[in-house]
Amino acid sequence: MKFLDLCKVYIRSGGGGSGCVSFRREKFIEFGGPDGGDGGKGGSVWAEAVEGLNTLIDFRYQQHFFAKSGQPGMGSQRTGKTGDDIVLKVPVGTEILDEDEETVIADLTTVGQRVLLAKGGNGGWGNLQFKSSTNRAPSRANSGQEGVERTIWLRLKLIADAGLVGLPNAGKSTFLASVSNARPKIADYPFTTLVPNLGVVGIDGHEFVMADIPGLIEGASEGAGLGTQFLAHVERCAVLLHLVDGTSETVAEDYQTIVTELEAYAEELGDKPRITALTKIDALDPETLEERFAELASVVDGEVFAISGVSNQGMPDVLRRLYAQILEGRVVVEDEAPWQP
DSSP states (O other): OOOOOEEEEEEEOOOOOOOOOOBOOOTTOSOOOBOOOOOOOOOOEEEEEETTOOOOTHHHHOOEEEOOOOOOOBTTTBOOOOOOOEEEEEETTEEEEOTTSOSEEEEEOSTTOEEEEEOOOOOOOOGGGGOOSSOSSOOOOOOOOOOOEEEEEEEEOOOOSEEEEOSTTSSHHHHHHHHBSOOOOOOSSTTOOOSOEEEEEEETTEEEEEEEOOOOOTTGGGTOTTTTTTGGGGTTOSEEEEEEETTOSOHHHHHHHHHHHHHHHOHHHHHSOEEEEEEOGGGSOHHHHHHHHHHHHTTOSSOEEEOOTTTOTTHHHHHHHHHHHHHHHHHHHHHSOOOOO
């Protein structure tokens, strides 16, 4: 299944049915009168967050969603049938944006959450509604209200507790494969990961969701490499795990490159809790490891871990630290409203 996190959709609600002009005509009944029914209401367009989806790929093959219009009213005071609604089923974490791609219409963050995108038009009144003491035989009816047509954007932001960031080949996919049941593609060339991957991580009987984000490079905020097209997926994370390749001879510069790109994308990302780890330590001799660990620690404001996704060195300590930070973030969310991008 392909991954798609941004798509354009065209929607239109159904128009209301027209009212009916009709008069009662029955044999042996002296008095007739108006009996035209109202038109049916048009169908509406809704969006609903559902379980079991983690991509918007379904909207690549169908971009137009038009609800049915209501049926016209009929004689004998019969109201027209209401048009059927249309429900766009989207993954949890989907943002619905207006056509300008900036105005947020809704943010669906919980299963079952619904939002009305286009309301169906009301049906027109039949001539029975216009009957009065001074107008006993009205011969007019209303036409139905037109439906609403609009263009929207669906943007998926994966909901994960922790996000992995770092330069290409920093060991993010190896880390995720080592600690979860996710099986991302792993190879020895840059940009192996082209789409985000999710995995459920377990530590000391607790579980949390981790997202592996495709690697950033210098100038990503200006469109270099894969750019920042996937950084939206870490906006909801409680903590970021910044992995720095221990086999690189410029670990301090590598660290600063990612920090700069995160801050250039959004100030809130730069302020997010971040844990730093030096990876691939199984490939380093003790002297080199000590030297590069010290170099990285000198530029990091906080604790630095040394880990290996292959030999599992230092992995439990990092996971415990991540989970502790996630719990701390959840307490903050309960106390005050969470930041919304």
